[in-house]
Amino acid sequence: MAKLSHQTFKPNKNEKTECFCALCRSPRVIRYSRRLMVRHYFQILTLGFVFTAATYSWFAWNGVAALPIIWIIFESTHKSLYRKDLKCPFCGFDPTWYKKDVKLARRKVEEFLKQNPESPVMHRGRQSKENSQSLRQ
Numbered sequence: 001m002a003k004l005s006h007q008t009f010k011p012n013k014n015e016k017t018e019c020f021c022a023l024c025r026s027p028r029v030i031r032y033s034r035r036l037m038v039r040h041y042f043q044i045l046t047l048g049f050v051f052t053a054a055t056y057s058w059f060a061w062n063g064v065a066a067l068p069i070i071w072i073i074f075e076s077t078h079k080s081l082y083r084k085d086l087k088c089p090f091c092g093f094d095p096t097w098y099k100k101d102v103k104l105a106r107r108k109v110e111e112f113l114k115q116n117p118e119s120p121v122m123h124r125g126r127q128s129k130e131n132s133q134s135l136r137q
């Protein structure tokens with residue numbers, strides 16, 4: 001069960017990955033890749049180029065200095081989108097937290113279910129109970 005984290009996701013052509021939540025077994029679609037794709041680097045370069053061109057009359061080629069800043073913003077935005085995407089919308093299970101701290105991941109799922117009593121996971125009864133017990137280990 002624990003092995004079903006983002007390591008097992010295989011990106012396909014559409015960059016969408018279909019999988020099942022490791023905890024509640026709900027079908028999931030992951031839209032964001034873990035790392036930036038080639039086209040993202042092109043987007044960063046294009047943005048850097050546009051910025052340099054737009055500010056050329058003030059900074060001349062110094063506008064190129066914005067490129068690493070654009071890169072950092074782009075990458076951190078992508079990472080947070082990926083993290084958000086990875087978290088299960090049905091039970092709040094986050095494989096990234098699970099890898100770092102199982103107890104914390106468990107607490108986050110409990111908090112999520114407390115805040116979302118309407119979650120379909122809550123109505124599955126026995127199955128989700130068994131799963132949360134195996135999460136305890």
Ligand SMILES: [Zn+2]
Pocket residue numbers: 021022023024025026088089090091092093
């Ligand atoms: Zn789930």
